[in-house]
Structure formats: structure tokens, C-alpha cells
Amino acid sequence: MVPTSYYLILAAIIFTLGVIGVLVRRNALVIFMSVEMMMNAVNLTLVALARQKGSLAGQVFVFLIMAVAAAEVAIGLAIVMEIVRHRDTTNVDELNLLKW
Amino acid sequence: TALLVLVIDTFAGEKRWLVWLALLGTIVAGVTTWSLSLGPTLYLQDMLAADPYALFIDMVVLIITAISLLLAYDWLNSHAHQQGEYVALLLFSAVGMMTMGAATNVITIFVALEILSLSLYVLTGFARERLTSGEAALKYFLLGAFASAFFLYGVALLYGATGHFDLVGIGKNMAGTGLMAAAGVALLLVGFSFKVALAPFHMWTPDVYQGAPTSVTAFMSVGAKAAGFAAFLRFFHVALAGSYATWGPALAALAVLTMTWGNLAALNQESVKRMLAYSSIAHAGYALVGLAAGNALGMSGLLFYLLAYAFMNLGAFGVIIMLEKKGSGDLSMSALRGTAREHPLLAATMAVFMFSLAGVPPLAGFFGKFYVFGAAVKANMTWLAIVGIINSAISAYYYLRVSVLMYMVEPDENTTDVATNNRPVLAFALLVALVFVIGIGLWPGIWMQMAQQAAALLG
Amino acid sequence: MELVLFIVFGLLALIGAFGVLISQKPVHSALFLLLNFVMLGFLYLVLGAQFLAASQLIVYAGAIVVLFLFVIMLIGSDTVGDFVAKGRTLSRYLSIILGVLFLAGVGYAVGARAFPPAAGAPDFGTTEAAGKVLFTQFLVPFELVSILLLVAMIGAIVLAHGVWPAPSRRPRE
Numbered sequence: 001m002v003p004t005s006y007y008l009i010l011a012a013i014i015f016t017l018g019v020i021g022v023l024v025r026r027n028a029l030v031i032f033m034s035v036e037m038m039m040n041a042v043n044l045t046l047v048a049l050a051r052q053k054g055s056l057a058g059q060v061f062v063f064l065i066m067a068v069a070a071a072e073v074a075i076g077l078a079i080v081m082e083i084v085r086h087r088d089t090t091n092v093d094e095l096n097l098l099k100w
Numbered sequence: 101t102a103l104l105v106l107v108i109d110t111f112a113g114e115k116r117w118l119v120w121l122a123l124l125g126t127i128v129a130g131v132t133t134w135s136l137s138l139g140p141t142l143y144l145q146d147m148l149a150a151d152p153y154a155l156f157i158d159m160v161v162l163i164i165t166a167i168s169l170l171l172a173y174d175w176l177n178s179h180a181h182q183q184g185e186y187v188a189l190l191l192f193s194a195v196g197m198m199t200m201g202a203a204t205n206v207i208t209i210f211v212a213l214e215i216l217s218l219s220l221y222v223l224t225g226f227a228r229e230r231l232t233s234g235e236a237a238l239k240y241f242l243l244g245a246f247a248s249a250f251f252l253y254g255v256a257l258l259y260g261a262t263g264h265f266d267l268v269g270i271g272k273n274m275a276g277t278g279l280m281a282a283a284g285v286a287l288l289l290v291g292f293s294f295k296v297a298l299a300p301f302h303m304w305t306p307d308v309y310q311g312a313p314t315s316v317t318a319f320m321s322v323g324a325k326a327a328g329f330a331a332f333l334r335f336f337h338v339a340l341a342g343s344y345a346t347w348g349p350a351l352a353a354l355a356v357l358t359m360t361w362g363n364l365a366a367l368n369q370e371s372v373k374r375m376l377a378y379s380s381i382a383h384a385g386y387a388l389v390g391l392a393a394g395n396a397l398g399m400s401g402l403l404f405y406l407l408a409y410a411f412m413n414l415g416a417f418g419v420i421i422m423l424e425k426k427g428s429g430d431l432s433m434s435a436l437r438g439t440a441r442e443h444p445l446l447a448a449t450m451a452v453f454m455f456s457l458a459g460v461p462p463l464a465g466f467f468g469k470f471y472v473f474g475a476a477v478k479a480n481m482t483w484l485a486i487v488g489i490i491n492s493a494i495s496a497y498y499y500l501r502v503s504v505l506m507y508m509v510e511p512d513e514n515t516t517d518v519a520t521n522n523r524p525v526l527a528f529a530l531l532v533a534l535v536f537v538i539g540i541g542l543w544p545g546i547w548m549q550m551a552q553q554a555a556a557l558l559g
Numbered sequence: 560m561e562l563v564l565f566i567v568f569g570l571l572a573l574i575g576a577f578g579v580l581i582s583q584k585p586v587h588s589a590l591f592l593l594l595n596f597v598m599l600g601f602l603y604l605v606l607g608a609q610f611l612a613a614s615q616l617i618v619y620a621g622a623i624v625v626l627f628l629f630v631i632m633l634i635g636s637d638t639v640g641d642f643v644a645k646g647r648t649l650s651r652y653l654s655i656i657l658g659v660l661f662l663a664g665v666g667y668a669v670g671a672r673a674f675p676p677a678a679g680a681p682d683f684g685t686t687e688a689a690g691k692v693l694f695t696q697f698l699v700p701f702e703l704v705s706i707l708l709l710v711a712m713i714g715a716i717v718l719a720h721g722v723w724p725a726p727s728r729r730p731r732e
Contacts, residue, residue, distance in 0.1 A: 007606070008260070010569045014595070015253060017576040020655055022246055029585050029631060031242055033592050036623060037576060038249040040599050043615075045256040051606045058259060059608050061207055065252065066618045067704045068214050071711035072245055073623045075218050077630045078718035079225055079241050082234045084634050189717070192710045199703060211703040215710055222714035 007048035015041035028083070032076050039069050157201030157330040160407050161323060165194040167414045168319035186226060190319065193219035197327035201334075206255050209331045213251070213295065216327060217244045220320050224312040236311020243294065243304045251291025257284030288335070289350075296328035296384050298358045306365075309377035317373060318417030321380045322410045325387075329406055333391055333399060351392035352476075352484050358385030359491040366498050372420055375498060376413070382495055383409050389488055390472040398475030405468035408456075415453040447503075454499040564605045572598035589627045596620040 014037060021034025043062045050058025168190065196216030203209040221244065225237030261284055292298075297305045309317045336351075362382030369375035387409070390402030469492060473485040575598060578591025596619040603612035 006565060006569075007602070010572070013573065014576050015249075017573075017580060018249070019657075021580045022242075023657070024580070024655070027585055028238060028242065029627065030579070030588050032245070033579055033588055033627065035242070035245045035249055036619075037579060037592065037595060038246075039252065040596060040619065042249065042252040042256050043611075044599055044602060045253070046259065047603050047606050047608050047611060049256065049260045050608070059611050061259075062608075062611055063614060064207065064211065064700050064704055066614060068211065068707060070618055070622060071218060071707050072214070073626055074711045074715045075221055075718075076241055076245065077626055078715040079221065079234065079237045080630060081633070082225055082718050083238050188713060189710065192706065192713075195706060205700075207700045208703065211700050211707060215703065215707045218707065218714060219710050222710075222717055225718055 008045055011041045011044040011048065014038075014044070028080055032073075032080070036069060036073070039065065154198075154202035156403060157326065158198045160326050160403075160410060161194055161197040161201065164319065164323050164326065164410050164414065165190060167411075167418075168315060168323070186223070189219040189223050193223070193319075193323065197323050197330075200327040201330040203331065204334070206258070206335075209335070210248070210251065210255065212327075213331070214248065216324060217248070217295075220316075220324060223316045224308060224320070226313055226316060233311050233313060236308040239304055239311075240308040247291050247294030250287050250294075254284045254287030254289075254291060257287060260284070292328060292332045292335075293354065296325055296332065296388075297381050298354055298384055298388065305381055306374045306377040309380075310371055310373045314373065314417055314421045317377075318414050318421075321377070321417070322413050325380070325384060326406045326410060329384075329387055329391070329402060333402060336391065337399065349392075351388060355385050355388035355392050355484065356487050358382070358388060359488060360385075363491050363494040363498075366495070369498070372502070375502075376416055376420075379495060379498070380413060382491060383413075385491070386469055386472055386488060389476050389484055392484065393472075393475035393478065397471065397478055401468075401471035401475045405472050408468035412453050412456045415449065419450040419453065451503040454503050561605055565602070568598045568601045568605065572602065585631050586628065589624060589631060592627070593620055593624045596624065 018034040018038030018041060021037065022031050025031050025034065043065055046058040046062045046065075050062075169187070193216050196212045196214075196219065200209055200212035200216060203212055221237055221241045224240050225234050309321060312320065359382050362378045362380075362385055366375050366378030366382065369378060383405075387402050387405045390398040390405060392398070393401075469488065473488050476482070476485040476488065572595050575591045575593075575595030578594065579588040582588045582591060597616065600612045600615040600620065603609075603615055
């Protein structure tokens, strides 16, 4: 019976990797992937807690999160396509038309 | 609930209908919401509560949507080819806002937040011919997704600590849960602060406001903030009433940071839209003062402030739409020079909005700030009120700068010969905003009473 | 036994996470992401959430990663050549330090609580059980999510709609 906190620690690590990924990477797509990874880490935490609490609420919420994430991906990729059509790069650095 | 059903039918024929139908839909929704507010509070599986608080928020959102529809009317006719979609997305985000206001369960808040943000991401990227719009959408999207991941993680940790998703449940066994709950609350705060563009998380605001088409910026700046604050207020008051001592000062500090940062940054902005973006950040700071005060007056002050702020900002953006050159999507200060000579009426309305934003007595802005700062003083946070007043003084500078530019300075040679006469709809929207701004200013009592009645629920 | 499974899947998931971060070409990071998602699916199985494990594999590993690969291919992986913050080493190290601090904070908060080991009921995570709860207790968010998906569809079509005959990709629900 692996104590729940192991899962939570693992999820926290993955979440942080996602955060670092978003901060470090310059490519819009990779940033987007790390955000998805963060979402997944949250899902893992919720599932672990759901088991520990014995209630299904957590799992159902995770299911809803998946649907939300899928919708988000659809919109995100459409926007990225939009950008690429105008300019041939997805490097976040180069998209600095809007001055600071 | 009845609330949701009536809202969903507003966009039944959403695809190809013209703006007028959407407007009709908003008005119908408004009327029914009003009638609903007389009825008893009805709960739906502890997820949504159509209580007076939620109905007040809905009324605010509906008014905002109606005016933004008017604002968008000309822009849509001129060159947007997907008019139906624009209107549909606008209404969807309105649905998201309303559900967010009414949500009593963290999951519902999250899903409503997502509906709201997704439709706004798309709307920001709507003016496809201009690259800035696409870029603004990308920035908004990436940071938005990033923030909702934080929000989610906060929710998960809170679930871990308290075992509940609904606000009341969280509130009840929030007491002895120590670190995990604190981390959860902190992460949740990050998510909320991003949505409402509070200080450390407002980086995206100026770029996105400038990039997005002006009518979308108007809607976004006001609507998202109103919904965000509604959920923020409900969450902090219902769920965390007990541990006010911890998050009270934290919010106060955040408010101060937001106010000062927003104001200072707005001082030397060249583009009017960016200036308004920073001013909206500063206003978020003022509103947060109401929340930080934590007492009943603070809450009703916050609700009142949202209402007053909505009209002022919509009006100001409306004037910008009027003055905007075709497709430029942005209006620099210099273009403002000497507008008083060519369009005296327009300049006058802009001046009224600017004064109201700055908080000049007879207008709505003043009373908004007055109630909010009053609440801070009552919650013996006088220092917060003082900082607020100093900030309003700073803000007065750049608001007046706009009016000074318009009136005193004579027009340079390439002033825009903007066609302001053939836009009756836009003029009507400006008129409505103007009437409300002055109306709220002159008779704050009745509005405040409505806000108090709404806030009473939570008190 | 569960400990062994946990260690194996956990490690692989971490490798996946690192891979997304490190790899040069976005296609590689997409594949590492896939690894991460699949491993998480297995972890759900270990945690007794069968229904979620299945949907995780279908939704995440199946739809989202495929969409990523689709877009990467569409854009042409040369233009998408990744630039891992060349020359901006300062900001890179700064963010890593920040990340580690963040991890320490959250990790401690999460780990500090001693969780009583709870034995899940046998049919704990089955589809039927989860479904029951979904439609009784969580009806409202379920409906809201349907609105959300509708918005996503409209949004994707609006954005992808073609000045340039971009392939209008219907998002997978």
C-alpha cells in the first residue's frame, strides 16, 4: 500500500518540471506541452487523493479536466496555426511586435 | 436552473444571426434575471446558486454584454466576415461569466472560467488580418493556460486538505489543515490574480489589450474582471471566512502593489489603449481594497465598484473605437490632439469618462472609490485607504493628460478625418454609457443599496 | 508489489517529463510527452482508477499528443527548430532555481501530511461507479463542459477558417 504522499511528491515534481519548461523553452508548442504536463500532474494528485479519501469526486473532476484540456488544446493549436500562417516561426522571442 | 436555460437560449440561433438578435437575447435574459431576483434562492446540487449575489453579477454582465455588442456593431459590419461567430463567442463568454458569478463549487468556477477564457482567447485573435491580434491571442492563451494549471493545482491541494470541492465544505473543515491548505490557497490566489490582472501577474494585459480588436478589449477588460472578482469574492468570503487574519493583509499588500504599478506604468504611455490597460490594472487594485477590507461594506463597495467601472471603461473604449482609424487598431496620444475642434461632443464624452475614471466627485468613479476606501478605513486599514487616495491622485494626471490633449492643444496637420457621423449605433452606446456614469454618480444610493442587498447574502 | 509498480512507472513518467524539457527537436519532446502520459495512465491503474486510466490513454495519449505531432508536422519541423534560450543562460538558471524553490515549498506542503493508508473498495474506480457519480452529483459541470466544447469547436473553426487554405482540423473531443 504505497502511501499517498509518494504520489503527491511525484506529482509535485512533474508539476515543477512543467513550470520550468514553460519558463525556459522558447518554442510556443513546447511551452504548451509543458502546460499540459502540469495539468496531468494535477490530475495525478487528484486521483491519488481520491483513492485516499475513498470518494469518487476526485476522479470525476479529473475526467472533466481532461475534457477541458482537450478543448484548450484545440484552441491553442488553432492560434499557433494562426501565427505560423503569418510568420514562419513559433519562437516566442521573435513574437515581440507588441512592445513592452 | 432557469438562469442557465434562459441564457442558453440567447444564443440558440447563434451562427448567422445579426447583432440585433443577440442584443434582444441579452435584454430578454436581463429581464428574466431581474424577475428571478425576486424569487427565492434556488440551489442546484450545491453547484450553482441563483441567489441575489449571483443575480447582481448577472445583471452587471448582461449590461456589459449589451453595450459591447453595440460597440462591436460598426466594427463587425465594416470588415469582419464572421459576424455570427463573433456574436456567438461574445455570448458564450457572457454565459461563462454568469455561471462563474453563481458558482458555489470550485469545479464549476473552474469550468466557467475556462468557458470564459477560451472564448476570449479566440475573440482576441479575431482580427486576423492584423498580426498583432494573433500574437496577443497567443500570449493571452499561453499565460492563461499556465495560470489555470496553477488554479487547478490549488484546487487539488485544497481538496486534499479539506476533502471537499464546494465552498461551504472547504470553509467548514478549513481550520486545522495546516500547510497543504495554505499552499492550495496560495496557488488559487495565483490563478485568480492572473485572471483579474493583479500586479505580479498582469504582464499580459497591456500587450493583449493593445493587440486585440478594440471592441473585444472593451468587453474583456470589464467582463473578465467582473466575473473574476465575483468568484474571488465568493470564494474568499464563503470558504475562507475563518482565516481572514492570514489572507487579509496579503490581499491588502497585493492591492497596493497593483495600484501603484498600474498607475506608474500608465503615466508615460504613448498608445491610449495601453494607457487604459494599465489604468484597468490600477482599478483592479482599488477594487481589491474592498475585498481586502473583508467587511460587509467592503464587499458591497467592491460590487458597486465593478458596476461603476464597467460603464466608465466601456465608454472610454467606445470613444477610442470612434476615433480609431480604419484597421490601425491602435490610437496614439498624438492622434487625440485637438479632437475637441472637430468633434466637440465626442471630446466632451471622453472627458466625462476620464474624469469619472480619475474619481472626480460628481461621477460614478468617485463613489466607487469612496465606498471601497471607506470600507478599508472601517476595517482599520486606514493606511490602505491613504495609499489608494495617493494612487488616485497619480492616476488623475494621466487621465487629465488625455483631456488636456484633446482640448488645449491645437490639432496638428494630419488629424484624422474620422467618419463619426455614420455610426448611430456606436453613438447610442456611448450615450447609454454616459447616462449611466452620470446617473450612478448623482444617485449612488439606489445602486449601493442593490449592491448591499446582493452582498448581504454572503455577509 | 504496488511499490515496485509505482517506482517503475514513476521513474518512467519523470524521464518523460525531463525529455519534454531537454530535447532539442519538438518532435522528440512530443514523444516524451506521450511516454509521460502513458505512464500516468498506468499509475492511475495502480491507484485503482480504471475508468480514468482508459480515458487518459484515449484522450491524452491518443488525441492531444497526436494533435501536437500533427501541428508540428504541418508547420514543418525545420521552421520549428527549437532554440533552447540560446544566450539567455541567466534567465534559464534563474527559472530553474525558481522551479526548485517552488518544488521544495509545494513538496514539503504535500508531503508533510501523514496520510492514513486507505484501501479502496474493489469496484472503486470502475467506469460504472464513476459514471454513476458523474451523472448524479456532477451534472452541472458536465453540462457546462458541453458548452465549453461547443465554444472550442467554434473557436477552432473561426481561427482556422481559411484565408490560406489551412486544413480545418476538427478538434477531437
